[in-house]
Amino acid sequence: MVLPIVAYGDPVLRKVGKEIEKDFPKLDELIENMWETMYNASGVGLAAPQIGLPLRLFIVDATPFAEDDDLTDAEQKTLEGFKKVFINAKIKEETGKDWAFNEGCLSIPDVREDVSRKDTITITYCDGDFKEHTETYDGVLARIIQHEYDHIEGILFTDKLSSLKKRLLKGRLANISKGKIKVEYRMRFPNMKKAR
Numbered sequence: 286m287v288l289p290i291v292a293y294g295d296p297v298l299r300k301v302g303k304e305i306e307k308d309f310p311k312l313d314e315l316i317e318n319m320w321e322t323m324y325n326a327s328g329v330g331l332a333a334p335q336i337g338l339p340l341r342l343f344i345v346d347a348t349p350f351a352e353d354d355d356l357t358d359a360e361q362k363t364l365e366g367f368k369k370v371f372i373n374a375k376i377k378e379e380t381g382k383d384w385a386f387n388e389g390c391l392s393i394p395d396v397r398e399d400v401s402r403k404d405t406i407t408i409t410y411c412d413g414d415f416k417e418h419t420e421t422y423d424g425v426l427a428r429i430i431q432h433e434y435d436h437i438e439g440i441l442f443t444d445k446l447s448s449l450k451k452r453l454l455k456g457r458l459a460n461i462s463k464g465k466i467k468v469e470y471r472m473r474f475p476n477m478k479k480a481r
Contacts, residue, residue, distance in 0.1 A: 286318045287325045287471060288336045293393045293441070294462025295475040300339035302332075302437035304373050307415050316370055316413055319344050326470035328391045330429050332436030335392050337473065341373045343433035350425050360424055367426060374410035376434055377419070379403035386428050388442045393461060394468045396454060400445045402431050 291297055305312065315338075323331035323344060332343035350356070351365035381404035389397040405423040408430060412418060422430055432442060443454060460466060464474035 286321060288318055288322045289471040289473040290322065290326060290331075290335050290391050291337050292461055292464070292472050292474045293443075293458050295337070295392075295473070297334050297337050297339055298392060298436070298441060299439045300334060301439045302334060302339050302341040304341050313413070316342075316344065320346075322470075323391075326391050330433040331391065332433045334436050334439070341437045343371050343374070343437060345369050345371070345429050345433060347426055347429055350429075353425075356425065364425060370413040371408075371430070371433070372411040372413070372415065374408055374434055374437065376406050376408050376431070378407040379405070379431075380407075381405040381423065386425070388428075388432060390432070390442055391470070393441065393443060393458070394466055394472075396443070396457060396461070398442070398446055398450060398454075400432075400442050402428060402445075406431060408434070 319331050319333070319336065322336060323346070329347055329349055330343060330345045333340040345367070347364040347367040351361045353361070356364070379402070383401045384404050385399040385401045387397050388400045404427060405421065406427045407419065407421045409417065409419045435441065443451065443458065446454070462474060462476040464472070464477035
């Protein structure tokens, strides 16, 4: 089922996600709905807070980036078919050099900005079967995972921008929260005026 994506300004996007227990009710169904919602919105990642649930859960399908001609063959191969569920993730380490990459977010449509992040991460998480993994990622994959991980920590990519950039975006972000934006997928806007 395609769920509405929560827009910028909703308090749920600022909550630190709660850990998920193994017996969480209908977890498989929730994950399936998240995949459908993400693909419907042409996203490469989606976190539970973006569908209104303050949980430590996000999904990533980096396959669309495998088409990017700016990447090396090795990078494209790594991204191709990379599809994972991350439950109760914890980034253990962020290393390497800072690099800027143009990011967007399904909760903040039509806003894209360069965000600087470390290029390598080590993360522990459980997959959909609650098997635990510790893995290291770099480049674009690390970037996508860091972006989604921030969501379960109550952080948005716009928080990482300079104060000048934030001031310049203020009006656009306010309009997004009020639903004054044209978007191709279902959204829930926190400050939309109810029609009388």
